[in-house]
Amino acid sequence: MWEVLTSRQFQKQLKKLDPQIARRILQDMDSLKQNPLQSLADADPLARRLGIRYIKAAHDWRVYFRMEGRKVLVEFVFHRETAYEEVARYLRSLKL
Amino acid sequence: MPSMVDVPPRKDVLVNLFITLYAVSEASRRGVVDGRVKLMKLLQKAEEELTKKNMRGPSFKFYKWKYGAWSPEAQFDHDLLTKRGLLSEDKEGHVIEVTTEGREIINSSRHIIERNREIMDVIDRALASHVQYKSWQLRDLTYATSVLGREKKRIEQITIGEVVLSPVEEEKASRFFLVDDDWLDMIAMSVSEEFRQLLEQVPEKPDLTQYAPIASLRTEYGLQ
Numbered sequence: 005m006w007e008v009l010t011s012r013q014f015q016k017q018l019k020k021l022d023p024q025i026a027r028r029i030l031q032d033m034d035s036l037k038q039n040p041l042q043s044l045a046d047a048d049p050l051a052r053r054l055g056i057r058y059i060k061a062a063h064d065w066r067v068y069f070r071m072e073g074r075k076v077l078v079e080f081v082f083h084r085e086t087a088y089e090e091v092a093r094y095l096r097s098l099k100l
Numbered sequence: 101m102p103s104m105v106d107v108p109p110r111k112d113v114l115v116n117l118f119i120t121l122y123a124v125s126e127a128s129r130r131g132v133v134d135g136r137v138k139l140m141k142l143l144q145k146a147e148e149e150l151t152k153k154n155m156r157g158p159s160f161k162f163y164k165w166k167y168g169a170w171s172p173e174a175q176f177d178h179d180l181l182t183k184r185g186l187l188s189e190d191k192e193g194h195v196i197e198v199t200t201e202g203r204e205i206i207n208s209s210r211h212i213i214e215r216n217r218e219i220m221d222v223i224d225r226a227l228a229s230h231v232q233y234k235s236w237q238l239r240d241l242t243y244a245t246s247v248l249g250r251e252k253k254r255i256e257q258i259t260i261g262e263v264v265l266s267p268v269e270e271e272k273a274s275r276f277f278l279v280d281d282d283w284l285d286m287i288a289m290s291v292s293e294e295f296r297q298l299l300e301q302v303p304e305k306p307d308l309t310q311y312a313p314i315a316s317l318r319t320e321y322g323l324q
Contacts, residue, residue: 008313008314009308009311009312009313010311010314011311012310012312013298013301015312018317026321027322027323030314030318030321033314046286046289047204047208047286048286048289048295048299049200049201049205050201050296050299050300051289051299052204054299054302056299056302068298070302070306077306077308077311078311078314080298080302082289082292082294082295082298084285084288085110086288086292086294086295087289087291087292087294087295088110088113088114088288090291090292090293090294091113091180091291092113095106095107095108095172095173095176096107098172098176
């Protein structure tokens with residue numbers, strides 16, 4: 005069993021979410037206790053340097069964490085549509 | 101009257117970003133991408149060749165503009181990839197190159213490149229046969245090209261702002277770009293400003309006193 009710890013950033017983010025979504029994210033994080041290695045390594049160069057991995061939670065959410073000894077350090081949560089929204093927002097603002 | 105730029109679906113936006121990165125990488129192996137005008141032309145030629153073969157890879161919409169054909173989305177993609185450190189542009193020669201970080205993204209995308217080999221081969225060939233031209237030669241070449249679907253109209257004969265190239269619709273394409281959710285997520289995260297900010301707040305060396313056991317959060321949300 006792994007010990008799962010959460011960062012202040014993660015706790016702050018969770019508080020801003022709909023409680024039902026937050027609950028589902030926490031439920032899906034149960035797998036981290038069993039085997040955090042059954043997750044995906046993030047290919048982002050900075051994430052890789054930090055040893056960041058992620059699991060999918062509550063469908064469209066991604067929980068980012070790293071491992072330290074037998075501890076899982078959950079760093080932050082991110083919605084997979086956010087990046088697209090950032091690009092789409094800019095494209096919408098363009099005029100021909 | 102200025103018109104709005106269409107916002108493509110998520111998959112198209114992310115595939116376009118990747119193809120822009122890939123095009124710089126592949127073209128740089130065979131020549132020099134000296135300037136954004138050249139990059140724009142290379143992307144246009146690649147998409148034109150795919151469209152002629154009824155294939156859909158990148159899905160930029162190109163308009164007639166001052167230097168031939170221009171896509172606001174392709175220009176945005178170049179800017180975004182540069183801002184995120186995946187592409188670099190030197191100030192003097194305007195040479196656009198893929199950075200080490202950009203190359204890591206391409207290397208992590210090998211399975212997608214292989215899955216879309218036929219499309220990538222068309223792109224590779226289009227880049228190889230156009231990267232040696234200067235930007236102005238590519239502009240002249242573009243002007244002399246017929247607008248696809250309007251064979252009697254050359255690009256130089258149409259008005260600025262008119263569409264010169266639209267991608268084949270996915271439903272009608274003989275081949276279209278195949279992806280998976282994990283790969284799309286990877287591309288999305290590598291260009292997201294918010295994701296970058298969150299990552300940058302993660303300290304290199306974790307201070308365990310700054311973390312709390314998950315049990316307290318679970319209790320707070322009524323979980324055992």
